[in-house]
Amino acid sequence: MRDTVHQIINTVLANRGKKLIDSLNDSMRLRDDIGFDSLDLAELTVRIEAQFNVDIFEKGIISTVGEIFERLK
Amino acid sequence: MNILVTGISKGLGLEITRHLLESGNNIFGISRNQTEELSTLLNTHKNLNWLQYDLADSTNVKTKVFNEFIGNTPLHAFINNAAVAYDDLITNLNDEPLLSMYRVNVFTPMHIVKYCIRNMLLHNTKGSIIHISSISAHTGYKGLAMYASTKGALEAFSKNTAREWGEKGIRSNCLVVGFMETDMSSTLTPEQKNRIFQRTSLKKPVDPRSVAETVSFLTSEKSNSITGQNIFIDNGTI
Numbered sequence: 001m002r003d004t005v006h007q008i009i010n011t012v013l014a015n016r017g018k019k020l021i022d023s024l025n026d027s028m029r030l031r032d033d034i035g036f037d038s039l040d041l042a043e044l045t046v047r048i049e050a051q052f053n054v055d056i057f058e059k060g061i062i063s064t065v066g067e068i069f070e071r072l073k
Numbered sequence: 074m075n076i077l078v079t080g081i082s083k084g085l086g087l088e089i090t091r092h093l094l095e096s097g098n099n100i101f102g103i104s105r106n107q108t109e110e111l112s113t114l115l116n117t118h119k120n121l122n123w124l125q126y127d128l129a130d131s132t133n134v135k136t137k138v139f140n141e142f143i144g145n146t147p148l149h150a151f152i153n154n155a156a157v158a159y160d161d162l163i164t165n166l167n168d169e170p171l172l173s174m175y176r177v178n179v180f181t182p183m184h185i186v187k188y189c190i191r192n193m194l195l196h197n198t199k200g201s202i203i204h205i206s207s208i209s210a211h212t213g214y215k216g217l218a219m220y221a222s223t224k225g226a227l228e229a230f231s232k233n234t235a236r237e238w239g240e241k242g243i244r245s246n247c248l249v250v251g252f253m254e255t256d257m258s259s260t261l262t263p264e265q266k267n268r269i270f271q272r273t274s275l276k277k278p279v280d281p282r283s284v285a286e287t288v289s290f291l292t293s294e295k296s297n298s299i300t301g302q303n304i305f306i307d308n309g310t311i
């Protein structure tokens with residue numbers, strides 16, 4: 001699951017021509033560390049939902065990588 | 074292209090569907106009824122898919138329309154055509170018909186746009202969203218205030234969709250259509266129709282084919298610099 005989420009994050013970054021990330025850890029902030037803006041976060045939700053069938057933003061906004069895995073539990 | 078069209082059983086929606094099928098598109102069409110004309114189209118076109126769905130229901134858009142009907146198909150365009158007209162004087166305004174009109178004309182289409190954009194993001198498609206608006210939102214006609222307000226809402230929603238998702242190449246436009254001879258306008262008397270024609274430059278009803286051609290243009294790459302616009306197809310209303 002970690003690898004898939006990592007891949008999805010890089011897909012979203014690549015789609016906006018942003019710098020990809022080499023490694024993923026739970027404390028990373030989606031906006032400040034990874035570089036997502038609101039449009040990227042929308043795309044992230046959609047791609048994660050297509051893969052895992054969970055809308056990670058349905059129960060409110062999240063801000064770190066760790067919280068993604070919390071919602072996917 | 075794969076195109077979602079609402080209100081394909083008659084009137085303008087049927088004309089748009091015919092036109093888009095002829096140019097080889099795959100159509101995902103929605104309406105409550107399967108009219109004879111729609112049955113004929115379904116029998117003669119393998120690239121037409123039909124879902125019986127009541128747009129008064131906004132809660133099942135995700136499961137019924139997107140998960141079950143469209144599934145994994147990448148959407149290239151959404152034509153928000155279905156609508157109902159609640160025709161009365163403002164002094165007679167009633168909550169129940171007002172709300173049910175808003176559900177069909179505004180709320181459910183907004184939900185459909187939500188899932189269309191999600192579909193387009195997932196498949197990296199630079200999709201085109203087209204709302205069918207009405208000249209009544211711009212000129213005003215006695216009895217159409219409530220109906221016209223639903224179209225005003227769509228025009229504002231479309232403009233903001235264009236702004237919000239333009240960076241992703243997703244476009245949104247409205248076609249502001251003038252009077253057409255369809256079921257929706259069939260209760261008007263010849264005198265009322267004549268008065269409407271007199272308010273146009275061309276002095277006649279709008280030809281649905283002209284609208285269908287514009288829809289076709291706006292779904293295509295040829296229109297890739299046009300977004301956030303209201304395009305008037307109204308015989309030159311004055």
Ligand SMILES: NC(=O)c1ccc[n+]([C@@H]2O[C@H](COP(=O)([O-])OP(=O)(O)OC[C@H]3O[C@@H](n4cnc5c(N)ncnc54)[C@H](OP(=O)(O)O)[C@@H]3O)[C@@H](O)[C@H]2O)c1
Binds near residue numbers: 086157252258
């Ligand atoms: N006619 C005019 O003069 C005129 C002028 C300006 C703009 N417009 C706009 O043009 C568009 C098309 O109108 P039209 O003249 O073609 O009207 P129409 O002949 O009455 O057709 C309306 C279509 O919408 C569908 N529809 C209505 N309520 C629905 C619901 N609850 N769920 C699913 N589908 C529903 C109908 O299918 P079912 O009944 O089978 O469900 C039908 O296919 C509308 O947006 C209208 O506001 C019309």
